[in-house]
Amino acid sequence: MxxxxxxxxxxxxxxxxxxxxxxxxxxxxxxxxxxxxxxxxxxxxxxxxxxxxxxxxxxxxxxxxxxxxxxxxxxxxxxxxxGQTEKAEAEAQRAFKTEQDRPWFQYNPTGEAAVTAATMAADTARERVAESLLTARLEQLREQAADRAENAAAVPWAARLSKLAARPLDDDTTW
Incomplete structure (x- = not known):
């Protein structure tokens, strides 16, 4: 599961x-x-x-x-x-820009060293957002599953059976 x-x-x-x-x-x-x-x-x-x-x-x-x-x-x-979601991409772009704006790259923000450092920062940010999203979404799914299990167990069988017994049978059902 x-x-x-x-x-x-x-x-x-x-x-x-x-x-x-x-x-x-x-x-x-x-x-x-x-x-x-x-x-x-x-x-x-x-x-x-x-x-x-x-x-x-x-x-x-x-x-x-x-x-x-x-x-x-x-x-x-x-x-x-x-990692390809809008949220991850936006965070990656922010990290890329932030790294390029570092004081040691201010005179050449598009140089090889600046682009390499910015790309690494963007990849790291993208991975962290992806991990955070995975954790949050798994927690949400676990909570939903627990709620469904709790709600399913909360209804006694007598109540379930009476609701089922009250439903009309299909026309093609023969006994």
Missing amino acids: ETGMVTATWSADLGDPRTVATVIADVRGALEREITAARADFLRAMDPHDQSTETASALAYVSFHTVQQALAEHQRWALKML
Whole structure:
């Protein structure tokens, strides 16, 4: 679920629970396919007569490792995408200009040393904004998930069932 939330931070409208849920479900499906493929590769590499009780542990590790790799890749991609937002770009431009305006570059703000230093400052600022956006958006998604879980658990089953029982059946439903 964490990998899906990381992907949703840049690819979904965080105010729309349906799009967030769709992104998370898509990522979960992709991860399940990757895990299945990794486990199949592992089992093909093993001697069929050599399978023992350690096989289950090894398969669990393969699954865990696949998810860890996917999470790291999704985080890199999210940081890249969030680094292209208007907020990140504006901060990068401010850092670039600030660095060029340093006293030691005042006589040649477009010289190679000034441009190199300004570019490095801009890249650093862009990365920091991307990290900040990722952290803030993940926190927002976690809070939304906690609120949904809390609200879903707050309604007793008796109330849910009575609402469902009161709904009319479709015309084509036969018993």
